[in-house]
Amino acid sequence: MKKIAILRCMNVSNRCTGSGCLKAWNGRDRAFSGYAEEDQLISFFHCNGCDCDPATDEGMQKKLNRLQKNGITVVHTGDCTVRDKESGLRCPKINEIVQLLQERGIETVHGTHHK
Ligand code: SF4
Secondary structure, three states, X not given: OOEEEEEEOHHHHOOOOOXXXXXXXXXXXXXXXXXXXXXXXXXXXXXXXXXXXXXXOHHHHHHHHHHHHOOOOEEEEOHHHXXXXXXXXXXXXXXXXXXXXXXOOOEEEEOOXXX
């Protein structure tokens, strides 16, 4: 069984209910089409903002530790983490978090419900 988390943008979370991501997950649609019924969405978390240094931020370290402790195998980055829709360039803070996740052996996949 795979354990999944979704990482999204803190700024966007001020105005987003997350229903696009969750609808895609529940229907095993779009970026989630390869998952089995038994796979579980365990976590839905956000970055700690544009001023945060993910590598040293205490709160982010706690989140990463918790994800690892909970056996998360794959983290999907939300479509809201793309800054430039034309080029597909992701927010640099999100890229740093992705790097930290990968260093902990957690697979990362870009995208949720736009794919
Ligand atoms: S760091 Fe990036 S993902 Fe996080 S709130 Fe700022 S723009 Fe959004």
